[in-house]
Structures are given as structure tokens and as C-alpha cells.
Amino acid sequence: MVSLWKSKNRDEEAHSGSSSPQEGEADVENGHRRTTREEPDERTRLLPSNPNPPPHHDGYLDPDDPAVSPYNLWTVRALRYLSVIFLVVSFLWWVLLLVSIFVSPPGMHSRGSGFFDFSYTTLTVGNLLMGLLFFANPSRALRIGCMILAIILLIDMIIILAVGRIRVEEGWVGIASVVWATVIAAWTVVTDRAVAWGKREEEERLTGRAENRRTLREWCAVFTSAVINVILIIVAILLTATLILRSRDASLAPAGxxxxxxxxxxxxxxxxxxxxxxxxxxxxxxxxxxxxxxxxxxxxxxxxxxxxxxxxxxxxxxxxxxxxxxxxxxxxxxxxxxxxxxxxxxxxxxxxxxxxxxxxxxxxxxxxxxxxxxxxxxxxxxxxxxxxxxxxxLYRVGAPGRGFVLWARGIISPLGFTRLAGALFKGRTREDRVYGGSAYQGGKFIKAKxxxxxxxxxxxxxxxxxxxxxxxxxxxxxxxxxxxxxxxxxxxxxxxxxxxxxxxxxxxxxxxxxxxxxxxxxxxxxxxxxxxxxxxxx
Missing domain, CATH: 3.40.50.1820 (Alpha/Beta hydrolase fold, catalytic domain)
Known part of the structure; x- marks a missing residue:
């Protein structure tokens, strides 16, 4: 009986081994060796699938392979989708502010000119566009530039909130615009840093090491993004200088x-x-x-x-x-x-x-x-x-060409080219800017005209x-x-x-x-x- 039970048990083991091979075991079928593998996931699906690479092959992808991309990570893709959503929201806000210059929507009237709100939103849209265009080419220069931009915008936000007259003139629309511009500048720093991390992770996983070299195309992208960033920083600095002048002018008490x-x-x-x-x-x-x-x-x-x-x-x-x-x-x-x-x-x-x-x-x-x-x-x-x-x-006053020139002057008025030059080099006082010979340079005056x-x-x-x-x-x-x-x-x-x-x-x-x-x-x-x-x- 014992010998019959052992014999039967050996037959079952043999039958089981031939019908369901364990992981790592192999059989020969039609002269080819077949190996059982696990299902690929996001971390392994792009790796070479050949189990017997040539002797000179190390099992990694070439660094120039298009599959080596930070977009492989869902976190990087999610950041890009969020940036696109922020861009759409900012653009819609930009259009609304543009329309409000000509027709004030209910609840959105600005007691100031409204041109500062428009300028900050334009800066926001430009920052987001720059981040999306060069999303896959992160660089330290871009992060440093955006960080400087965020600090300058934070200073602008503090000035607007701290100076009562400017706060009243800008209203909730202006405050929301400068706060959003500051947040987006900080967001660009975060996304660029996250993409740089994802790029390094994917390069180490798929090529075996982080890539230190850049192609000519990548260097061109880095250079272009740096130039755009410098322009945005200069614009922000001019906005800050004009705000400082407005703060000075706000201290002039009116007669009456x-x-x-x-x-x-x-x-x-x-x-x-x-x-x-x-x-x-x-x-x-x-x-x-x-x-x-x-x-x-x-x-x-x-x-x-x-x-x-x-x-x-x-x-x-x-x-x-x-x-x-x-x-x-x-x-x-x-x-x-x-x-x-x-x-x-x-x-x-x-x-x-x-x-x-x-x-x-x-x-x-x-x-x-x-x-x-x-x-x-x-x-x-x-x-x-x-x-x-x-x-x-009155047709002379209402000429379309004159209206367009006034609109263009209003759009660039927050940069304060002439007002800053007058204050720095010509000794223009706050009286000149509020009601004097330089009053025509201000955004409020231009908006009224x-x-x-x-x-x-x-x-x-x-x-x-x-x-x-x-x-x-x-x-x-x-x-x-x-x-x-x-x-x-x-x-x-x-x-x-x-x-x-x-x-x-x-x-x-x-x-x-x-x-x-x-x-x-x-x-x-x-x-x-x-x-x-x-x-x-x-």
C-alpha cells in the first residue's frame, strides 16, 4: 500500500510539472527556448525585452532614444496638464480685462486705469507660455529667473496692499491679478524643478546614468527661455518702479x-x-x-x-x-x-x-x-x-486712429518709461505727475482720454x-x-x-x-x- 501511494504521488508530481511549469522554468518547443516573465509596468515597459542581449549590449536604451522622456512619469504629465489649465484660465481673464477697458463688466470697475491689471495678467500669460514651450528642457537659469520674477511680483503685491490709495484704485481685480501673477511665477519654479527631477530619473532608469550633455536644439531652447525670462524680469522691475512713483504721488493731499x-x-x-x-x-x-x-x-x-x-x-x-x-x-x-x-x-x-x-x-x-x-x-x-x-x-476727438494710439499708450503706461525718466533725470515732482505738465503720461489720464x-x-x-x-x-x-x-x-x-x-x-x-x-x-x-x-x- 505504501509503495502504491508513493508511486501514485510521483505520477501526480510528474503530471503537474509537465502541465504548469513554475516561473523561471523553461521547456523546448519547436526548437526555441521560452521563458515566463512578469507583466510590464510603467517602470519596466520601455526597457529592452530581449533576455539574451549581445555581449556588447548593457540592457539600456540609447540616450538619444525618444522614449527617454520625463513625460513617462504621471507626475510630470499632471504638472503639464495643470499648467495648460492655468494658461486657459489666465487667458480668459486677460480677455475679460481687455474688454473691461472699453466696457466695464458689472462688479469689475477699476477706480484706477485698469492697465496695471492687464499688465500683470499679460505677464502671467507670458510666463505660462514660456514654461509650456520649454517644459521638457528644464534649466537652472530658468528656475533662477522665475524665482527672481516671483520675488519682484511679491514686492509689487506688498506695495499694492500696503498703500491705501493704490489699493483702492486697483480694487479686487488688480489685487487678484498681481497675486495670481506671483503664484504662477512660483509655480513655474516648482514645475521646472519637478521636470528636471523626472528627466534625471528616467535617464538613470532607461540609460543607466543621468545625461549631462545637451544637443544644439536643447541649448537653443535654454538660451531662448533665458532671454524671454530676462525680458519678463525687466518688465516686472519697471512695473515695480512705476508703483513706487504712484506710492509717492499718493502722499500728495488734494485741495478740497x-x-x-x-x-x-x-x-x-x-x-x-x-x-x-x-x-x-x-x-x-x-x-x-x-x-x-x-x-x-x-x-x-x-x-x-x-x-x-x-x-x-x-x-x-x-x-x-x-x-x-x-x-x-x-x-x-x-x-x-x-x-x-x-x-x-x-x-x-x-x-x-x-x-x-x-x-x-x-x-x-x-x-x-x-x-x-x-x-x-x-x-x-x-x-x-x-x-x-x-x-x-468732435469727429476729430473720436477718430479711430486717435483711439488706437491712446489704447496703445495706456497698455505701455504701467512700464512708466517717460514718467521714470522724468523723475530720475528731469526732476519731475509728484505735483507734475498728479496734475501738472506730466499728468498726461499717467494711466488714469490716458484711460479718461x-x-x-x-x-x-x-x-x-x-x-x-x-x-x-x-x-x-x-x-x-x-x-x-x-x-x-x-x-x-x-x-x-x-x-x-x-x-x-x-x-x-x-x-x-x-x-x-x-x-x-x-x-x-x-x-x-x-x-x-x-x-x-x-x-x-x-
Missing amino acids: DRYYVDSDKYQIHLACVGNQTYTDDGEPNPTVLVEAGEGTVEYDLLPFISNAYKNGTIDRYCFYDRPGFGWSDNAPSPHSAGMTADVLSEVLAQAGEEGPWVLVSAGIGSVYSRIFSSRHYQQVTGILLIDPLHEDL LQESLVANSLTKSEVSSARTIQGRDTPLVVVSSGIEVRRNAEWEKKQHDLTTLTDKLVAWDIVSKAPHAVWKTLSGRETLEKRLRELVK
């Missing part, structure tokens, strides 16, 4: 006060000088309300008005900054002259100023004054127009044409024209003459022969203006 308007969306600056005087009958004497021309009121008309006040020609005057000018915030887009006139009415009401008014304006400012006069003709006792712009000539241009020949022209229809006919009117402009352009002379018919009470139409468009900049111009102003006020 700022008032919230349009449901507290932004603030407008208004200031009044002098005490209210009264006639013998107890009626208040008129206050001169000054409207800026092409520049800020403080730089253009205020020196002349201030001198008239010192001379006793006028007893009291008020002036304000249109949206985007001087100490006033930018208004939401689009914004027309009629909207500005309504804003001025709101500011005067908040300040408790009730008139009566003698309106003084120059150039395109006459359009704003005329609209305001038509809506408050009972409080307006006189109008002085200095070389005014006729509504039929762009808004003015976009609707000049449509909304604004319609508003001023309607104002002419409802203008009080018994309001005293003075028109003082530039003799140089009248002689140079027959159409300008014709339109000046037409503006003398705005009311039925034309006091005078003076043409100052040697005066430029800014009539008050000549002695004869100032004398004529002061004489006519005295007649309107007294």
Missing part, C-alpha cells in the same frame, strides 16, 4: 475734498476758494465754476483764474477734476460728457454748492460746460467759452446737440477765440462764429490775434479774458 458718486462707485475731486458774497439785495454773487480743457484744470485754467481772484476780479471760484484727471478716480466705461455733467451736479449737491454759476471752460471742456448749463440754466448767470470746440468737430474718444462722435455729440436745443436763451455769453487758430483754419472760424449764437445774449466775441489755442497763455489773452469775466460776474 473727494466725493463718492454714481452709487459710490468712484470719487470726484472738488475744491472751492473764497467766501460767498452777497449783493445789496441779499442775493448771492455768482461763483465761477471752472471746467478743464484738454488737460487738467489745475495746470490749464487755474493759474489764470487764481490770478483773477487775487486781483479782485472774482470773489469766489470752484473747480473739479473730471473722472481720471488729477485727484479724481476713473469712471466705468463707457463714459460720456453728459455723464460727467451729471456727476458734477451730484458732487456740487453733496458739497452744498448751489450757485449761481458763471461757467468758464476752454477747448473740449466747453462741451461739458454747455451740457451742464442746459441742465441747470436757472442757476447759470453767464458762460465764458475760451476757443471752444464745436460739436461738429480713451473713454472720451470712444463716445465723442456718438453719445457725447448727441448729448451736446440736445443741450443746444434746451439751452436757456437769455443766458449772457462770451466767446474768446484764438486768432492763430482762426487764421489757420477757416472751418474753425466758421464754427466759432456759430457758437456765438448759443444764446440770444451775446456779450462779446473776441478774437485775440496773437493768442494760441490756450488763449490765457498770452498777456493780451489774459487781459481780454479777465475783462470779460469781470463783466459776467459783476
